[in-house]
Amino acid sequence: MSEVLSQMNEHRSVRVFKPDPVADALIEEILEGARKAPTSHHLQPYSVIRVKGPAKRRRLAELAGGQQYVAPASVFLIDYYKHHMLANRYETPLHLQEIDNLLVGALDTGIIAENALLAAQSKGLGRK
Template sequence: MNPTIELLNSHRSIRKYKSQPLPPGALESFIKAGQAASSSNHVQACSVIRVQDPSKRAQLAHLAGDQAYIEQAAEFLVFCADMKRNTEAAASTGIEPTLGMTEQLIVATVDVALFAQNVAIAAESEALGIVYIGGIRNNPSAISELLNLPEQVYPVFGMCIGYPDHQPEVKPRLPLEAVLMQDSYQEHEQAEQVAYYDQQMSEYYQARTGGNKTSNWSQSMAPMFGGKLRPHMRDFLIAQGFTMK
């Protein structure tokens, strides 16, 4: 198999890390790889906060849902959607920038995701492990204050990077037939594919936990869609200048 595709297919979320630091210059090379990602209209609307202060790490771990590996990982990064730099650059040309457009929010968020995934792949290519921390959005106002984020900037997620101290199995993904469709959306095939995948995930959880977890993919979706997930995000984004016009 192509080694790049093999690396991509081997991704696991790593939540236990050795105390070993990254080699000098490694993080910078990963960030440069992130900068090489595609960017809509070349806006490059991503800024990355590298958090090394132990006190801030501890606060972030708590604010993100008491995730201890934020403190343990060799590196912890907060990836921010950043339209401040762009609007100020545009204003320097003499125009009056239009702020708060929904498309600006989408572009900035997509840019961050593409940037971060390049960073993740670069790190994994050097035998490091990563885990994304969506819990950063649990308390975005407090985290923005802690990191001194101005208007037109918001924290999208965090990322731990370090040498793995465990080797979890690769988690099965949805069947290819469920996500790759020909010419139009294949709605009638989804139920069958999800049922097949639920069985796979049930077996995976049973094997991973020694029979202590009885669940499947559909059941794992219930918390996300069975209630209002992070309802504070809309008001927070508006307060940060992303008014979604």
């Protein structure tokens, strides 16, 4: 079995993180791999927001419905802004193309998130 398939088969969801800082260079390497994710319409409809400060992560945990694993993580990556902007832009009923773009954006964001996860795990992050 290939190294990548082994890594994929060993995946487990992790909700407890070490407080150790993650080097900026490592995060950039992970994000570079994540950006290689395929997209449906060549839109790259995502934006990655890096939440570093503990106070901001605590507030984010509250806003995310009390997700306790968010606050103690040394760094947290989120994507929300572009979807938030799209949702606010279309306060009237959406046309079919607009719905398609919103769905494509959500799916493409999931694909880049999976690439980021695999890249981080390949570097030993997210393992107990």
